[in-house]
Each structure stands twice: as structure tokens, then as C-alpha cells.
Amino acid sequence: MSQLYDLWKSFNRVPVVGKRAFSVAFAKKAPYFGSIHPLVNQLRPNYAEVIVPNRRGNHNHIGTVHAIALCNGLEMAMGALAEVTIPRDKRWIPKGMTVSYTAKASTDITCIAETDQEQWDTADGDLAVRVKGIREDGTVAIEGQINLWVTPKKK
Incomplete structure (x- = not known):
């Protein structure tokens, strides 16, 4: 497991406060994310x-809720998921985002990022995160995909 996942599990030993912390x-780590006052609600592989x-x-x-605030939340979810x-022998970087705004964001919005493990196991270049x-x-107020560039780590 990754260091971030280990950190997530340790913080979540303290209900509610752990998620906020x-x-x-x-x-x-990426200060722009703080501008939307996000809450990581769930985190696990994929x-x-x-x-x-x-x-x-x-x-x-x-x-x-502003469209760019929503995109920021989607990107934060994608980054945590990634x-x-x-896999430990690969690295990633975002390459692009395509989204559609499908309804007014008139409440808190839960931004979800999802992949399938097979995508990561076979990734050599493009990988689409839903x-x-x-x-x-x-x-659903917004939906789309964030494209990543996944490559082997340099040795």
C-alpha cells in the first residue's frame, strides 16, 4: 500500500476529526485544493x-457551486485515487480533463473518481479516470473523465 493510504487509515482511527485533518x-500538498475547503470522505484503491x-x-x-470549484474537487479525488x-513501479501526471455540467450544483457535491485495477496493471501511457x-x-451535476499519462518510473 502507498504511504498516502497508510496515512488515510491512521487518520481515520479518529472519526470525523480524522477526515478533516x-x-x-x-x-x-497541493495548496490550490484548499481554496474549496474540501473533505476527503472515502479513499481506497480505485x-x-x-x-x-x-x-x-x-x-x-x-x-x-462554481464549475471550476467542482473541477478542483474532481481533480483532488483523482489525485488521491491515483x-x-x-503500482509502485509507475508514475502518473494529469494530461487533461473533459467534463459536462449536467445539473445545477445547488448542494454540497460529492466528487467521485473511479478506475478499475486492470487499467493500472496494463497502463502504458493513457489512462482515463471516470x-x-x-x-x-x-x-449528477458534473461528469466526465480525467486523462492521465502513466509511465514506468526511471531506475
Whole structure:
């Protein structure tokens, strides 16, 4: 398992506070993530959830969660997933993101990133991570994919 996954498991020995503390620590690694005040809600190989809160600082001009705040949450979920899933002999970097906004983001949004282990085991170049953001009522507000470039680590 990865160091990040070990850290996640140790933080989660303390309910609620552990998730918040992990989220703050993770956002410090890539400080821009902190701008949306995210909460890493679930993390395991091939799956991650990050909650982007419906707060004024994340709003657009119509009072819903801004599209870029949602993309930031999707990218954070993808990055966490990649770190806890990628085989130790490989490395990754984001290559691009394609999303569709399918409904107003009028509540907290749970940003989900998912892959299948076979993708990582056979990856040599492009790898597509499925992403979506779901409102509290179950409506998908944003969906798409984040493309990664996965290569062997240099020896």
C-alpha cells in the first residue's frame, strides 16, 4: 500500500476529526485544493470521494457551486485515487480533463473518481479516470473523465 493510504487509515482511527485533518494535510500538498475547503470522505484503491461544500466562497454568480470549484474537487479525488492505486513501479501526471455540467450544483457535491485495477496493471501511457459530482439528492451535476499519462518510473 502507498504511504498516502497508510496515512488515510491512521487518520481515520479518529472519526470525523480524522477526515478533516487528513483533508487539510492533503490540501497542503497541493495548496490550490484548499481554496474549496474540501473533505476527503472515502479513499481506497480505485475509488475516492471528496466533498465540495456549498458555501459562499465556492459560489458562482447564480449562487450555485462554481464549475471550476467542482473541477478542483474532481481533480483532488483523482489525485488521491491515483496515489493510493498506482503500482509502485509507475508514475502518473494529469494530461487533461473533459467534463459536462449536467445539473445545477445547488448542494454540497460529492466528487467521485473511479478506475478499475486492470487499467493500472496494463497502463502504458493513457489512462482515463471516470469522474462525477453528485448532489445530495443523487442528481449528477458534473461528469466526465480525467486523462492521465502513466509511465514506468526511471531506475
